[in-house]
Amino acid sequence: MNITYLDNNATTRTAPEVVEKMLPFYTEYYGNPSSMYGFAGYVAKKLAEARIKTAQLIGASAEEIVFTSCGTESDSTAIYAALQSYPHKKHILTTRVEHPAVKSLCEHLSAKKGYRVTFVPVDGKGFLDLDYLYDHITDDTAIVSVMWANNETGVIFPVEDIARVVKKRGAVFHTDAVQAVGKIPMNLADTDIDMLSLSGHKLHAPKGAGALYIRKGTKFAPFLIGGHQEKGRRGGTENTASIVGLGKACELAGERIEEENTRVRALRDKLETEILKQVPHTVINGDIHNRLPNTTSIGFEYVEGESILLMLNELGICASSGSACTSGSLEPSHVLRALGVPFTIAHGSIRFSLSVYNSDADIDFVIEQLPPIIEKLRMISPFRAQENQT
Amino acid sequence: MWDYTDKVKEHFLNPRNVGVIEDANGVGEVGSIACGDALKLTLKVDDNNRITDAGFQTFGCASAIASSSALTEMVKGLTLDEASEITNDDIAEFLGGLPREKIHCSVMGREALEKAIRDYRGEGEKEIDGEIVCECFGVTDKEIETIVKENGLTRVEDVTNYIKAGGGCGKCHEGIEGILRAHWGEEPPPMKKPAYMTNLQKIKLIEETLEREIQPSLKQDGGNIELVDVDGDRVMVKLLGTCSSCSLSQVTLKDYVEKKLRELVSGDLTVEEVS
Structure with a gap:
């Protein structure tokens, strides 16, 4: 069966160009980049090139990049670094719609480690309540962590503006930019962002490689303590092949960022417009303007998300849902609930996230197949009768 | 991805008895959109208290739809007394098992059936009992x-x-x-053997039992045990540490490990040592 992959906010296809660059580091160039001989020196040189390419994509300098194993490690490192650097400060400010990498860590710090955590709410369109955020920065605030773009709705937060205010108020600003890097042009040198997390596998690099940007001069303490790798900022032998892959992926992302914002955006818009036109009682979750170009979260009333996903699965279409049933919990997505999306829609919400590897044919296929699936499930649903009355 | 049996998938993709029976005389509704799943069961019961037809409408995930479909197939032709004997386990078993997280789908089926039968008998809503x-x-x-x-x-x-x-x-x-x-009481009860398991559930339970019940006591004597493979009811294990050189290891294996696994997982299991 052909796979129609529309779940790129979960993970992406590793670019063939990336795989090609990586392979020699599993076969030929297996040296440890910390070793003294020339054989390993080549590996160290390629790591340095990957660092430059990663830095270039986000407008940073190479020494501001620390390679990690994933976005979650980058987030944990950033938050713990700020807390350790300012041990007298006991307050963390973040949002209600963060990825679990930040949300669960903050909940843990609040429940087990005695930190005070404030979760900033969002409105119905998914926008942050900035007044609330600014009102809650105090002298006790060690770090403010706000994602650049939301993984479920794609809504973009004004992190550059927030960073400016946070800096003036004397706290550290971190952003989880895992979904934004490669889709939104960024030049960190011109901002007040202190730390930024990115993840390789969200931008066509392999899983197992991520990076943390640490602005020059930012107080820092390592999360993994060990060898002198990454200038003492992250112990542990480098995942050389994956990091080389990440470098290549960042180079490609820089070249493709325009395509993401033109061709991919047009595909997303077409998918959304056609589905809304063909399927009644359907809404888009989150603001439709200020959004990542590749993401749409569509809520279908009266049907449940997992059922939709499994029927799509029968056709080889991969997407994800904000529904509870797919995650093992019974509450629908905390993000959709934070937006105030009613249960009737939250349970039936599906996220499609595209990439440059999607074609017109992919989108046409979904536009053709999805409406009858919703129709079939609504035929089974007891709430169908109510639908007919409205 | 949920680990659904082929039967669950089949009932989900081709649900039987979808819809409302027009002249139904027993109706049971449970759940709501807010809960994430809901089921409306309609029954046609004849003068001999026999269910002649059943229909369902379900809002919910694949296993909720499959459980509802299974339920309608199961009750058709039964008398009300026979039908009221159906438990959520029966529904799960009919489908070849459900993932643990999805058992509430089969419970919803049983609840709807109970309500529909009460409705037919004119017993009205069950009073809410407790707090x-x-x-x-x-x-x-x-x-x-x-x-x-x-x-x-x-x-x-x-x-x-x-x-x-x-x-x-x-x-x-x-x-x-x-x-x-x-x-x-304060003491957690011993693990209980489930009535029916898919292969995967069985393997998981064997692993859990080894980890929770068997390994701790072997470790006290400096030994340990590792699961190598499961083939049908043959459980292949490797003895480690002091167990590997112990002259009584075969006794441990049969009289302790096998006994424990039979007690907690399935009476048909045999345990053998592989190197």
Whole structure:
């Protein structure tokens, strides 16, 4: 069966160009980049090139990049670094719609480690309540962590503006930019962002490689303590092949960022417009303007998300849902609930996230197949009768 | 991806008896959109108290739809007395098993059936018994007690899997723990052997049992055991540490490990040592 992959906010296809660059580091160039001989020196040189390419994509300098194993490690490192650097400060400010990498860590710090955590709410369109955020920065605030773009709705937060205010108020600003890097042009040198997390596998690099940007001069303490790798900022032998892959992926992302914002955006818009036109009682979750170009979260009333996903699965279409049933919990997505999306829609919400590897044919296929699936499930649903009355 | 059996998938993709029976004389509705699943069951019962037709409408995930479809197939042709004997386990078994997190789908089926039968008999709504513990899903202490007793549940997580209580905001976890403690006392009860398992569930339970029940006591004597493979009812293991050189290891294997696995997983298991 052909796979129609529309779940790129979960993970992406590793670019063939990336795989090609990586392979020699599993076969030929297996040296440890910390070793003294020339054989390993080549590996160290390629790591340095990957660092430059990663830095270039986000407008940073190479020494501001620390390679990690994933976005979650980058987030944990950033938050713990700020807390350790300012041990007298006991307050963390973040949002209600963060990825679990930040949300669960903050909940843990609040429940087990005695930190005070404030979760900033969002409105119905998914926008942050900035007044609330600014009102809650105090002298006790060690770090403010706000994602650049939301993984479920794609809504973009004004992190550059927030960073400016946070800096003036004397706290550290971190952003989880895992979904934004490669889709939104960024030049960190011109901002007040202190730390930024990115993840390789969200931008066509392999899983197992991520990076943390640490602005020059930012107080820092390592999360993994060990060898002198990454200038003492992250112990542990480098995942050389994956990091080389990440470098290549960042180079490609820089070249493709325009395509993401033109061709991919047009595909997303077409998918959304056609589905809304063909399927009644359907809404888009989150603001439709200020959004990542590749993401749409569509809520279908009266049907449940997992059922939709499994029927799509029968056709080889991969997407994800904000529904509870797919995650093992019974509450629908905390993000959709934070937006105030009613249960009737939250349970039936599906996220499609595209990439440059999607074609017109992919989108046409979904536009053709999805409406009858919703129709079939609504035929089974007891709430169908109510639908007919409205 | 959920680990659904082929039968669940088949009933989900081709559900039987979808819709409302026009001249139904027994109707049971449970759940709501807010809960994430809901089922409306309609029954046609003849003068001999026999169910001649059944129809369903379900809002919910694949296993909720499959459980509803299975339920209608199961009840058709039964007398009301026979039908009221159906348990959620029966529904799960009909489908070749359900993932643990999805057992509440089969419970929803049983509840709808109970309601529909009460409706036909003119018994009206069952009175709400006890006090609401889980406000998210409106589950009472009495309902939790019953499900704990009937199914030998020991953990909050299991209660959530069966009747959803505790699956929302999580504020009632302490309350549920209180009910579990009141039922079992401070000591957790021994693990209970489930009535029916898919292969994967069996392997998982063997692993769990080794980890929870067997390894700790072997480790006390400086030994250990590792699961190598499971082929049908043959459990292949490797003895480690002091166990590997112990002259009584075969006794340990048969009289302790095998006995324990038969008791807690399945009576048909045989344990053998492989190198």
